[in-house]
Amino acid sequence: MILVNGKPASSVRVSDRGLQYGDGLFETLAVVHGQCLRLDRHLARLASGCLALEIPALDETELKSDLRTVSHGVARGVVKIIITRGVGARGYRTSSTATPTRIVSSHPWPPFPPPNRTEGIALRVCRTRLSINTRLAGLKHLNRLEQVLAVNEIDDPRFSEGLMLDTEGIVVEGTMSNLFYVVAGRLQTPELSRCGVHGIIRAEILDWARSHLDEPVELTRDKPETVLESEECFVCNSLIGIWPVREIETRKIPLGPMTENIRSDLEAAKVIAAD
Amino acid sequence: MILVNGKPASSVRVSDRGLQYGDGLFETLAVVHGQCLRLDRHLARLASGCLALEIPALDETELKSDLRTVSHGVARGVVKIIITRGVGARGYRTSSTATPTRIVSSHPWPPFPPPNRTEGIALRVCRTRLSINTRLAGLKHLNRLEQVLAVNEIDDPRFSEGLMLDTEGIVVEGTMSNLFYVVAGRLQTPELSRCGVHGIIRAEILDWARSHLDEPVELTRDKPETVLESEECFVCNSLIGIWPVREIETRKIPLGPMTENIRSDLEAAKVIAAD
Numbered sequence: 001m002i003l004v005n006g007k008p009a010s011s012v013r014v015s016d017r018g019l020q021y022g023d024g025l026f027e028t029l030a031v032v033h034g035q036c037l038r039l040d041r042h043l044a045r046l047a048s049g050c051l052a053l054e055i056p057a058l059d060e061t062e063l064k065s066d067l068r069t070v071s072h073g074v075a076r077g078v079v080k081i082i083i084t085r086g087v088g089a090r091g092y093r094t095s096s097t098a099t100p101t102r103i104v105s106s107h108p109w110p111p112f113p114p115p116n117r118t119e120g121i122a123l124r125v126c127r128t129r130l131s132i133n134t135r136l137a138g139l140k141h142l143n144r145l146e147q148v149l150a151v152n153e154i155d156d157p158r159f160s161e162g163l164m165l166d167t168e169g170i171v172v173e174g175t176m177s178n179l180f181y182v183v184a185g186r187l188q189t190p191e192l193s194r195c196g197v198h199g200i201i202r203a204e205i206l207d208w209a210r211s212h213l214d215e216p217v218e219l220t221r222d223k224p225e226t227v228l229e230s231e232e233c234f235v236c237n238s239l240i241g242i243w244p245v246r247e248i249e250t251r252k253i254p255l256g257p258m259t260e261n262i263r264s265d266l267e268a269a270k271v272i273a274a275d
Numbered sequence: 276m277i278l279v280n281g282k283p284a285s286s287v288r289v290s291d292r293g294l295q296y297g298d299g300l301f302e303t304l305a306v307v308h309g310q311c312l313r314l315d316r317h318l319a320r321l322a323s324g325c326l327a328l329e330i331p332a333l334d335e336t337e338l339k340s341d342l343r344t345v346s347h348g349v350a351r352g353v354v355k356i357i358i359t360r361g362v363g364a365r366g367y368r369t370s371s372t373a374t375p376t377r378i379v380s381s382h383p384w385p386p387f388p389p390p391n392r393t394e395g396i397a398l399r400v401c402r403t404r405l406s407i408n409t410r411l412a413g414l415k416h417l418n419r420l421e422q423v424l425a426v427n428e429i430d431d432p433r434f435s436e437g438l439m440l441d442t443e444g445i446v447v448e449g450t451m452s453n454l455f456y457v458v459a460g461r462l463q464t465p466e467l468s469r470c471g472v473h474g475i476i477r478a479e480i481l482d483w484a485r486s487h488l489d490e491p492v493e494l495t496r497d498k499p500e501t502v503l504e505s506e507e508c509f510v511c512n513s514l515i516g517i518w519p520v521r522e523i524e525t526r527k528i529p530l531g532p533m534t535e536n537i538r539s540d541l542e543a544a545k546v547i548a549a550d
Contacts, residue, residue, distance in 0.1 A: 002289050011286035012294060014277050014378055019287060019357070021419035022297025028365075053420070054427065080365060082294070085423075090303075090355060090382045092419065092426040092450060103289055107365045131406030131470075132442055136420060143418035144296035144367065145328070145411060148360075151367040152329065167407055175367060 002105040003066045016101055018084030021092065022142040024101075025049040027081040030238050030273050031071045031106070036079055037238065038271060039067070041200050046083060049139045055085050055100055066104035076273065078107040078239060082142070112240060113160075117263075117275055120246030120255055121160035123235070125224055126150040126175065129167045130195040138198040151175040161235055163224070163248065166195050170221045177237040178202035180217075181230035181245075182258050188230075191219035201236040204271045205262055212265070224248075232256035234263075241272030277380040278341045291376055293359030296367065297417040299376075300324040302356040305513050306346045306381070307548050311354055312513065314342070316475050321358065324414045330360050330375055341379035351548065353382040353514060357417070387515060388435075392538075392550055395521030395530055396435035398510070400499055401425040401450065404442045405470040413473040426450040436510055438499070438523065441470050445496045452512040453477035455492075456505035456520075457533050463505075466494035476511040479546045480537055487540070499523075507531035509538075516547030 002010055017023035027046050029036045036042070043060060050057060063081070071079055082105075086098035128150040136143070150162050162175045172190050173179050178199040180189045187209055192198055209217045220226075227233060233245040233253045242263040244255050267274035277285055292298035302321050304311040311317070318335060325332060338356070346354055357380075361373035403425040411418070425437050437450045447465050448454050453474040455464045462484055467473055484492045495501075502508060508520035508528045517538040519530050542549035 004289065009289070011288055013286050014279065014284070014357075014380065016294065017423075019291065019294040019359075020301075020417070021423055022417055023420060023423050026295075053424070078365065082289075084294075090353065091385070092422045094423065094427055105289065110366070128410050129408060131408035131411070133404060133406035133421065134442075135403050135424060136406070141420055142295070142297055143420045145298060145416055145418045146408065147367045148292075148296055148298050148369065149328070149410060152369055167409075 001070045002103065003070060005102050006062055006066055012101060012103065013087050015087045016084055017086060017088045018082060018101060018142055020088070022144070024055070024082060024084030024142045025053065025140055026142060027140060028238055029079045029081070031074045031077045031079050032270070032273050034071050034074055036067055036071055037273065038200050038204065041203065045140065045198065045200065046081065049141065050083065052139055053141065055083065058083065058100065058102070063102060063104070066102065070104055070106040074106060076109045078109060080105050080107065084142070110239060114275060116160055116243045117241065120244035122158055122247040123161055123163045123174070123245050124154050124156070124159040125249055126153050126162040126164050128153060128164070130164050130172050132166050132168065132194045134194055137195050138192050140197050147175045160243070165224060169223060171224050171227050172196045174235045177235035177240065179227070180205060180234050180236065181227050182232040182256065183226065183230050185231070186215055186218055187213060187258060188218045188220045188222070191221060199236065200238050201241070201266070201272060204266060205236065208262060208265060232259050234259045242266065276345045277378065278345060279378050280376060281337055281341055287376060287378065288362050290362045291359055292361060292363045293357065293376060293417055295363070299330070299357060299359030299417045300328065300415055301417060302415060303513055304354045304356070305548050306349045306352045306354050307545070309346050309349055311342055311346060312548065313475050313479065313546060316478065320415065320473065320475065321356065324416065325358065327414055328416065330358065333358065333375065333377070338377060338379070341377065345379050345381040349381060351384045353384060355380050355382065359417070385514060389550060391435055391518045392516065395519035397433055397522040398436055398438045398449070398520050399429050399431070399434040400524055401428050401437040401439050403428060403439070405439050405447050407441050407443065407469045409469055412470050413467050415472050422450045435518070440499060444498060446499050446502050447471045449510045452510035452515060454502070455480060455509050455511065456502050457507040457531065458501065458505050460506070461490055461493055462488060462533060463493045463495045463497070466496060474511065475513050476516070476541070476547060479541060480511065483537060483540060507534050509534045517541065
């Protein structure tokens with residue numbers, strides 16, 4: 001089901017700036033028993049993205065009503081929200097009178113292989129790099145060509161996700177996930193002030209760490225070598241939850257207790273869907 | 276008028292990857308007396324962009340037929356082509372069976388102030404930077420948030436265009452145009468291997484220079500200071516043609532013979548529209 005500005009529809013105007021320039025934002029949410037997991041956190045990120053791109057504030061009541069409509073009766077599924085700056089004239093300049101376009105759609109739960117969650121996955125290091133721009137870093141905006149090119153490099157089904165470096169060779173995230181790893185017993189995740197997406201599950205894990213770990217999570221700018229030599233490693237997002245990484249290219253990484261603790265705690269708290 | 280895959284339409288599917296991820300390319304052409312100026316060059320750039328993004332090759336016969344339809348009888352106007360990777364399932368991964376979406380639309384000629392062409396314009400230096408990524412550099416792709424944010428910084432109508440630097444502070448181009456300038460009598464333009472768009476009029480000027488200048492155009496990576504101190508400066512694109520720059524921020528730049536020669540030669544050759 002797709003709702004465009006609250007009404008069932010399957011199309012948007014050609015002149016919508018989402019199509020013309022990727023001028024908008026999106027959110028992808030897990031739905032379990034008709035409920036969007038971590039809805040408030042997704043809505044807060046969306047509001048903060050709108051502020052950063054100077055897209056007028058959303059009517060949260062309307063958006064929540066759309067979300068209820070598309071997730072009603074869904075035992076397990078995916079909901080995607082797209083907010084664009086709306087319909088506009090040709091040219092980059094935005095109109096102060098444009099009304100954002102709100103697209104809310106439901107999708108089937110992806111057929112993730114169950115061993116990804118329990119036995120872990122293999123990561124490939126992508127050649128396509130993430131460009132650095134503090135103005136866009138962290139935002140889940142619609143300019144996603146780098147991710148599209150990166151994921152399409154992976155032609156070997158053995159690799160379930162790609163690891164992306166920035167244009168200076170620093171590890172940032174997966175093509176569709178954030179990355180955590182353990183070095184000398186300490187949990188680490190790349191800092192995202194220059195590129196990458198501030199993932200909802202990443203934020204949940206940073207919160208978890210504040211109340212469960214003695215040391216705060218270290219925010220890193222590491223070369224891939226550091227991650228390859230880590231004691232544990234995992235990727236996360238709102239749909240996959242947490243997938244341990246057991247291999248990066250040909251290098252084995254141990255499965256470990258930190259990853260397992262975080263996953264079981266987040267599953268128990270219904271932050272991510274348990275299998 | 277808008278044609279989507281050859282048929283009159285005003286909308287595209289929500290699941291089109293152009294909207295979902297900015298996964299596509301565009302071209303903007305000037306139309307004079309029903310003819311698209313430099314059509315072959317635009318089509319060659321589009322084909323090369325498709326190759327770079329691994330979007331299946333276009334049927335040029337169909338595209339040309341669309342262009343004839345929308346530009347028929349147009350005394351002076353604008354035609355825009357958008358090619359997306361087509362409709363797809365949720366997720367970055369592309370399907371090998373997707374058919375690209377072809378959107379061809381006509382638009383009125385923009386109300387450019389006539390003095391822009393004859394007396395020149397003032398440029399503002401934008402705070403929004405162009406990110407560096409050799410994988411996307413040069414392409415006229417649909418990921419245009421940087422340009423949208425940059426042009427919207429310019430709230431003073433005295434400035435007709437914004438000058439964009441890359442994230443390392445190097446001058447690259449205008450928000451919607453390429454940049455040329457003259458230093459010590461020699462024509463210069465930023466090199467675009469790391470970011471920027473390979474503009475059609477920029478390519479025409481590089482061709483012009485080969486047969487009209489003793490020295491080749493210098494491809495630069497200059498700080499803005501060098502451009503501010505230039506002897507002449509102009510911006511160009513397929514619609515504006517050539518606009519001399521008479522001022523960058525508060526710094527005056529002389530109008531000069533090189534700019535005037537290039538403009539009159541390109542107008543005479545019908546590469547750009549004469550007033």
